[in-house]
Amino acid sequence: MSLARTHSIALVGVEGHPVEIEADIENGLVGLLLVGLPDTALREARDRIRSAIVNSREKWPNRRITVGLSPASLPKRGSGFDVGIAVAILSAAGVVPPAAIGDLMFLGELGLDGRLRPVRGVLPAVAAAAAAGFRGVAVPAENAPEASLVPGMRVVAASSLGSLLAWLRRQHRSRKTGRTGGSAGMVGGGGTGEISGTGGTDGVQVFEGGTLPLPDARPPGSAGAEPGRGRDLADDVGTHVEHHQTDAVGRLVPDGVAAPDPQAHAVEERLLEILRAGRAKWKDRSDGDEHE
DSSP, X not given: OOEEEEEEEEEETTEEEEEEEEEEEESSSSEEEEESSBOHHHHTHHHHHHXXXXXXXXXXXXXXXXXXXXXXXXXXXXXXXXXXXXXXXXXXXXXSOHHHHTTEEEOOEEOTTSBEEOOSOHHHHHHHHHXXXXXXXXXXXXXXXXXXXXXXXXXXXXXXXXXXXXXHHHHHHHHHHTOOGGGGTOOSTTOOOOOOOTTSSOOEEEEETTOSOEEOOSOTXXXXXXXXXXXXXXXXXXXXXXXXTTBSSSSXXXXXXXXXXXXXXXXXXXXXXXXXXXXXXXXXXXXXXXXX
């Protein structure tokens, strides 16, 4: 197959827009052409992606490769498209079965050695993916806690391109043989699974959104903060669901008026909590600078 598609998210401010990544491989002058309003960082992805694929022990297609990012009128910024482009190219080359990609959204920057590097804006990007109907997202391992804040989204956390490709292939094989996801590194009910990556020991972990324990977002030393104490967003979501059955912001919901979406409100509340904690840390740092 010489044409394959994956998906990613383009951020405009804090608003995410789904982007379809198409990779077409054909005869012609060898090279990689990116179209669809890429910025400078995205144009440089050509060299990053080629090196990452080769260093992940995969064969680079020595043919003319055209990568289109749609909608073409939407500006694409940053290196977060690297993983989606690499998977699309390898799928077009027949290395990754298109069925293995499924409904995954891909986010992340690639290092020259094939490592997945964290990117900014993962939380609004994953929230936009969920709103667009995607049920899973593949992200760098460092971005997993942020991505898992969105309830109902399956988060595939990978530390390298090789391990992600191995996981995708294994998923495809398990589906063909009719085995359950557990044998392929997938789990349900909020657990985690791990497999070895191609050419290394890096693995892939899978989380259900809202179940990954997160560090306490409050600044150390603040009231109620406990060092090393984790939080489970599933508890927050359950609390919000109970509240929404009767009210949205401490008021009763009138009869005949639809209650706000618990999932959206849970994400909004968690975002506000993180912003408050960040503001408090920034204020403490500013006060310390003034004293010095």
